Amino acid sequence: MSRREDLRAALARTRERVAAAERAAGRAPGSTTLVVVTKFFPASDVRELAAAGVRDVGENRDQEARAKAADLADLADPAGGDGLRWHFIGQLQTNKARSVAGYADAVHSVDRTRLAHALAEAAERAERHLGVFVQVDLAAALGLEADAGRGGAAGEDVLRVADAVAGAGHLRLRGLMAVAPLGVEPERAFAELARTAERVRRDHPGAAELSAGMSGDLEAAVAVGATHLRVGSAILGTRPPAR
Numbered sequence: 001m002s003r004r005e006d007l008r009a010a011l012a013r014t015r016e017r018v019a020a021a022e023r024a025a026g027r028a029p030g031s032t033t034l035v036v037v038t039k040f041f042p043a044s045d046v047r048e049l050a051a052a053g054v055r056d057v058g059e060n061r062d063q064e065a066r067a068k069a070a071d072l073a074d075l076a077d078p079a080g081g082d083g084l085r086w087h088f089i090g091q092l093q094t095n096k097a098r099s100v101a102g103y104a105d106a107v108h109s110v111d112r113t114r115l116a117h118a119l120a121e122a123a124e125r126a127e128r129h130l131g132v133f134v135q136v137d138l139a140a141a142l143g144l145e146a147d148a149g150r151g152g153a154a155g156e157d158v159l160r161v162a163d164a165v166a167g168a169g170h171l172r173l174r175g176l177m178a179v180a181p182l183g184v185e186p187e188r189a190f191a192e193l194a195r196t197a198e199r200v201r202r203d204h205p206g207a208a209e210l211s212a213g214m215s216g217d218l219e220a221a222v223a224v225g226a227t228h229l230r231v232g233s234a235i236l237g238t239r240p241p242a243r
């Protein structure tokens with residue numbers, strides 16, 4: 001099969017999985033947004049996916065994301081309509097905020113107030129608006145050893161970061177994001193995320209979205225109410241080994 005056929009078949013299989021998970025959870029069809037994580041794969045793959053109807057793509061490194069967004073600028077819709085939306089999902093250094101604010105529609109990995117402030121300033125400068133998910137460190141929340149390099153805010157810091165985002169111009173607090181830690185049942189991890197989200201919504205009722213679930217655990221995420229699934233390898237195939 002050609003790459004085009006491979007991608008289309010894998011996308012269709014993933015959409016089936018999502019639809020089945022929505023049914024199993026008693027949720028409305030289409031109540032989750034599939035963010036296709038294209039990190040490590042070329043812009044040509046993103047173009048194929050866009051042609052197959054994908055509108056939301058996720059990237060975790062600024063340099064790579066910025067280059068792809070520039071390559072695919074013809075697929076963007078500056079009016080915010082039906083164009084390709086870039087979701088930044090990786091660890092983000094404050095000094096990259098300005099770059100990310102130039103192309104991202106949403107940042108899922110905001111885990112400190114300093115980063116929130118940097119993104120707000122960068123978005124204002126770029127005359128753009130960014131959706132923000134506050135990333136939660138579920139390993140810490142579950143009392144496990146920290147997942148090195150995963151990032152995420154823990155405890156009261158989640159609320160502090162949410163307050164900072166909600167209070168900043170040019171940012172919109174959309175909700176929370178997390179990655180299920182290794183070695184824990186995703187159901188248990190995502191239940192903890194849902195509890196944290198409830199707590200945040202007491203102060204920020206509009207922060208109703210939840211970014212959770214990847215190739216291996218999307219069903220568990222849909223079951224707890226995830227609105228955004230970040231799926232990479234199930235659609236694009238196995239990534240090259242970590243750098």
Ligand SMILES: *Cc1c(COP(=O)(O)O)cnc(C)c1O
Nearest residue numbers: 037060089214215230231232233
């Ligand atoms: C890479 C990545 C994903 C996608 O993971 P898959 O297992 O390939 O679906 C989702 N979320 C984050 C934060 C990632 O870095």
